Amino acid sequence: xxxxxxxxxxxxxxxxxxxxxxxxxxxxxxxxxxxxxxxxxxxxxxxxxxxxxxxxxxxxxxxxxxxxxxxxxxxxxxxxxxxxxxxxxxxxxxxxxxxxxxxxxxxxxxxxxxxxxxxxxxxxxxxxxxxxxxxxxxxxxxxxxxxxxxxxxxxxxxxxxxxxxxxxxxxxxxxxxxxxxxxxxxxxxxxxxxxxxxxxxxxxxxxxxxxxxxxxxxxxxxxxxxxxxxxxxxxxxxxxxxxxxxxxxxxxxxxxxxxxxxxxxxxxxxxxxxxxxxxxxxxxxxxxxxxxxxxxxxxxxxxxxxxxxxxxxxxxxxxxxxxxxxxxxxxxxxxxxxxxxxxxx
Amino acid sequence: xxxxxxxxxxxxxxxxxxxxxxxxxxxxxxxxxxxxxxxxxxxxxxxxxxxxxxxxxxxxxxxxxxxxxxxxxxxxxxxxxxxxxxxxxxxxxxxxxxxxxxxxxxxxxxxxxxxxxxxxxxxxxxxxxxxxxxxxxxxxxxxxxxxxxxxxxxxxxxxxxxxxxxxxxxxxxxxxxxxxxxxxxxxxxxxxxxxxxxxxxxxxxxxxxxxxxxxxxxxxxxxxxxxxxxxxxxxxxxxxxxxxxxxxxxxxxxxxxxxxxxxxxxxxxxxxxxxxxxx
Amino acid sequence: xxxxxxxxxxxxxxxxxxxxxxxxxxxxxxxxxxxxxxxxxxxxxxxxxxxxxxxxxxxxxxxxxxxxxxxxxxxxxxxxxxxxxxxxxxxxxxxxxxxxxxxxxxxxxxxxxxxxxxxxxxxxxxxxxxxxxxxxxxxxxxxxxxxxxxxxxxxxxxxxxxxxxxxxxxxxxxxxxxxxxxxxxxxxxxxxxxxxxxxxxxxxxxxxxxxxxxxxxxxxxxxxxxxxxxxxxxxxxxxxxxxxxxxxxxxxxxxxxxxxxxxxxxxxxxxxxxxxxxxxxxxxxxxxxxxxxxxxxxxxxxxxxxxxxxxxxxxxxxxx
Numbered sequence: 001x002x003x004x005x006x007x008x009x010x011x012x013x014x015x016x017x018x019x020x021x022x023x024x025x026x027x028x029x030x031x032x033x034x035x036x037x038x039x040x041x042x043x044x045x046x047x048x049x050x051x052x053x054x055x056x057x058x059x060x061x062x063x064x065x066x067x068x069x070x071x072x073x074x075x076x077x078x079x080x081x082x083x084x085x086x087x088x089x090x091x092x093x094x095x096x097x098x099x100x101x102x103x104x105x106x107x108x109x110x111x112x113x114x115x116x117x118x119x120x121x122x123x124x125x126x127x128x129x130x131x132x133x134x135x136x137x138x139x140x141x142x143x144x145x146x147x148x149x150x151x152x153x154x155x156x157x158x159x160x161x162x163x164x165x166x167x168x169x170x171x172x173x174x175x176x177x178x179x180x181x182x183x184x185x186x187x188x189x190x191x192x193x194x195x196x197x198x199x200x201x202x203x204x205x206x207x208x209x210x211x212x213x214x215x216x217x218x219x220x221x222x223x224x225x226x227x228x229x230x231x232x233x234x235x236x237x238x239x240x241x242x243x244x245x246x247x248x249x250x251x252x253x254x255x256x257x258x259x260x261x262x263x264x265x266x267x268x269x270x271x272x273x274x275x276x277x278x279x280x281x282x283x284x285x286x287x288x289x290x291x292x293x294x295x296x297x298x299x300x301x302x303x304x305x306x307x308x309x310x311x312x313x314x315x316x317x318x319x320x321x322x323x324x325x326x327x328x329x330x331x332x333x334x335x336x337x338x339x340x341x342x343x344x345x
Numbered sequence: 346x347x348x349x350x351x352x353x354x355x356x357x358x359x360x361x362x363x364x365x366x367x368x369x370x371x372x373x374x375x376x377x378x379x380x381x382x383x384x385x386x387x388x389x390x391x392x393x394x395x396x397x398x399x400x401x402x403x404x405x406x407x408x409x410x411x412x413x414x415x416x417x418x419x420x421x422x423x424x425x426x427x428x429x430x431x432x433x434x435x436x437x438x439x440x441x442x443x444x445x446x447x448x449x450x451x452x453x454x455x456x457x458x459x460x461x462x463x464x465x466x467x468x469x470x471x472x473x474x475x476x477x478x479x480x481x482x483x484x485x486x487x488x489x490x491x492x493x494x495x496x497x498x499x500x501x502x503x504x505x506x507x508x509x510x511x512x513x514x515x516x517x518x519x520x521x522x523x524x525x526x527x528x529x530x531x532x533x534x535x536x537x538x539x540x541x542x543x544x545x546x547x548x549x550x551x552x553x554x555x556x557x558x559x560x561x562x563x564x565x566x567x568x569x570x571x572x573x574x575x576x577x578x579x580x581x582x583x584x585x586x587x588x589x590x591x592x593x594x595x596x597x598x599x600x601x602x603x604x605x606x607x608x609x610x611x612x613x614x615x616x617x618x619x620x621x622x623x624x
Numbered sequence: 625x626x627x628x629x630x631x632x633x634x635x636x637x638x639x640x641x642x643x644x645x646x647x648x649x650x651x652x653x654x655x656x657x658x659x660x661x662x663x664x665x666x667x668x669x670x671x672x673x674x675x676x677x678x679x680x681x682x683x684x685x686x687x688x689x690x691x692x693x694x695x696x697x698x699x700x701x702x703x704x705x706x707x708x709x710x711x712x713x714x715x716x717x718x719x720x721x722x723x724x725x726x727x728x729x730x731x732x733x734x735x736x737x738x739x740x741x742x743x744x745x746x747x748x749x750x751x752x753x754x755x756x757x758x759x760x761x762x763x764x765x766x767x768x769x770x771x772x773x774x775x776x777x778x779x780x781x782x783x784x785x786x787x788x789x790x791x792x793x794x795x796x797x798x799x800x801x802x803x804x805x806x807x808x809x810x811x812x813x814x815x816x817x818x819x820x821x822x823x824x825x826x827x828x829x830x831x832x833x834x835x836x837x838x839x840x841x842x843x844x845x846x847x848x849x850x851x852x853x854x855x856x857x858x859x860x861x862x863x864x865x866x867x868x869x870x871x872x873x874x875x876x877x878x879x880x881x882x883x884x885x886x887x888x889x890x891x892x893x894x895x896x897x898x899x900x901x902x903x904x905x906x907x908x909x910x911x912x913x914x915x916x917x918x919x920x921x922x923x924x925x926x927x928x929x930x931x932x933x934x935x936x937x938x939x940x941x942x943x944x
Contacts, residue, residue: 060905495864578756
């Protein structure tokens with residue numbers, strides 16, 4: 001028996017020495033993982049190069065690129081220019097997505113309730129505790145709101161989605177900014193936590209009177225009752241790809257040092273107010289020119305050919321002008337031995 | 346009420362309670378398996394074993410995750426069985442009563458309760474960070490560290506229970522202590538040792554957290570243990586919490602596969618393990 | 625994953641073993657394995673102590689006594705998760721231990737052998753279900769059912785006294801300390817039942833038969849003869865269960881509700897050390913946040929130390 005065991009282990013070892021084709025790896029944010037895996041699948045089918053991306057969380061992505069255990073990191077939360085400089089990193093955006101508040105109020109359908117940013121902040125702070133609070137009623141004439149206590153559902157795990165949502169609440173409410181703040185995990189004043197978008201969606205579904213926030217894909221796939229949020233132009237756009245695209249279209253990447261840019265509360269009648277981009281992190285000075293070249297080549301390919309796949313999974317591609325700006329940045333910023341690792345080929 | 350009757354009633358109540366406890370355990374299993382089967386069986390087809398994990402919306406299976414899990418669990422179990430049985434043997438037969446033995450036993454119990462995520466972090470510091478790369482080998486080592494304490498604990502318990510007459514009989518024939526342990530005691534305790542190994546395997550078969558920091562995971566097929574490697578639990582974790590129906594279905598299929606694997610190993614092992622000494 | 629029974633070549637010439645050298649080598653191998661185990665644990669604890677040191681230095685005792693856990697202001701107090709860990713572990717043990725005893729006694733004593741085998745395998749199968757599946761089952765199946773059929777009736781009942789209401793207060797969605805303990809109990813049951821059954825099976829039949837011969841009922845034989853016989857092993861079973869419960873991560877994370885404060889009732893949401901680490905580690909970007917989480921892991925080790933030490937003391941005091 002023991003011998004069989006050792007033989008089996010030997011066979012496993014032999015198996016393991018077989019060469020593999022995968023030669024670039026990246027890790028980080030969970031939000032873009034589906035679209036990156038879709039791109040990687042098609043990219044491998046067309047070029048033969050495998051790019052292995054694993055969703056371990058934005059914080060994990062930042063830590064792993066700093067520890068040089070992966071070829072690139074990914075984060076939903078852009079690093080500030082000074083942090084990038086300190087770590088010798090360069091970051092660029094890939095796709096854009098939206099964060100959508102969802103509710104479970106008996107008799108209320110998707111898009112029926114309109115809230116402003118300050119109201120959202122007051123609800124998540126625990127200041128507004130009932131759905132028929134005069135403030136909400138006044139903003140929703142003609143909507144029959146029940147006298148139901150509000151249960152706040154937030155993420156229990158740290159997440160880029162929470163970073164985007166709390167950053168938005170901080171912009172809209174000075175009280176929120178000073179008492180709670182913006183981060184990927186915060187000290188929530190009230191409510192309960194669900195693990196992942198899925199956990200939040202499940203708790204909202206199970207708890208009458210609850211409100212939570214999820215990535216757009218989850219709101220869409222779960223047919224959740226989403227809330228309309230007032231944007232900078234005092235309009236209430238639907239949370240759909242076109243509205244996230246509108247928010248991204250007006251963004252001024254060229255004037256953002258280190259590409260540090262939040263797409264929250266962007267101007268435009270059709271802009272969804274809680275929109276965010278997701279980022280890739282690579283070293284400015286690449287130890288391995290070939291690996292660096294492979295990474296940038298992959299994203300160049302994705303910029304060129306990846307838009308339909310992104311759209312089919314409810315992500316919003318970047319505008320062409322932004323993509324071209326980023327390509328120029330690659331040549332200027334990512335080098336190995338003083339030479340750019342990507343030359344546009 | 347006379348004493349005999351009271352004793353009878355107490356006994357019947359006790360038997361009833363034991364039966365009820367068994368029913369509760371089985372009910373829990375049936376309920377959980379039922380949801381696995383309902384959500385997983387629909388997605389079970391040949392593709393699961395022949396194709397690698399897909400992106401959302403593409404056809405695919407779980408081949409890369411299945412192979413990765415087998416490789417890493419094998420690595421983990423080889424380490425765990427060898428170290429666990431030897432360490433458990435030392436505790437039971439040699440040094441269990443010494444101060445050092447007490448320390449080892451105590452520490453083993455502490456290691457039992459180490460959250461798997463912390464073990465993963467330790468192996469990350471040990472095998473991933475210094476070499477600048479995630480690997481299937483690191484994943485296997487992390488799994489081994491989770492299974493060893495269980496194997497050690499059960500080995501010691503089972504060996505301690507072997508009657509001393511066995512040892513004395515062997516020694517009387519002039520055989521050395523170690524020889525007696527290997528050829529008599531281990532054999533006699535075979536079923537118990539097997540249970541320990543099995544519990545160790547069951548423990549690591551579904552572990553996600555330590556693999557994320559060690560093996561990372563891999564979208565593609567890879568059998569090279571020096572490179573990032575996929576595993577069923579990490580794939581399940583990613584797919585189950587996604588927004589896409591096809592990914593969620595695959596996650597349930599993967600969970601079903603792990604349950605079936607544990608069942609298969611258990612059953613085959615029970616058939617193989619000698620249970621001759623059983624009443 | 626093959627069976628762990630080991631065939632040793634029993635060459636007749638070798639009836640006396642491999643001589644003194646072989647003996648010594650084997651003995652040292654066993655000792656080496658035990659030492660390796662110790663080294664592994666020491667490695668884990670030391671790496672946690674080093675990683676958690678900045679947080680301990682910064683917050684001192686407040687880390688253990690404060691419930692203020694705020695990643696934005698970089699203030700970390702871990703009293704909530706610490707209490708949650710202790711409460712859920714003990715609760716789950718209280719639920720699982722009688723079940724494990726009942727199952728194993730039933731299988732060994734009262735159940736026909738041909739049925740006992742499949743049932744035993746089925747119970748062990750519970751150990752093979754991935755943690756995340758328990759979590760999802762808890763979230764999507766147990767929690768809604770629990771909210772509807774247990775929490776709501778209790779909350780809306782007018783006949784229950786006030787203190788009962790207080791014990792069971794909470795948001796009626798089934799994600800709380802109690803349901804987390806229930807899931808934990810189901811998860812640790814197979815380990816405890818399997819080992820306990822093995823223990824009972826090793827009791828020599830003459831011991832049992834002698835007791836039956838004196839006219840004892842099954843209950844008396846089990847209580848007075850069999851349980852004392854496997855007492856030491858029973859402590860092992862409890863340790864195994866408790867150890868698994870203290871460190872269980874994924875399943876708890878899904879269903880405990882994840883709030884950092886003290887739980888105020890059985891049906892209140894809470895958090896455990898393991899769930900807090902799992903929730904926040906992947907996204908913790910600041911050094912202090914990471915350090916606080918690792919320090920939390922170190923606290924869990926110390927907690928385990930304490931729990932095990934207390935258990936050992938209790939055991940020592942029981943020895944006659």
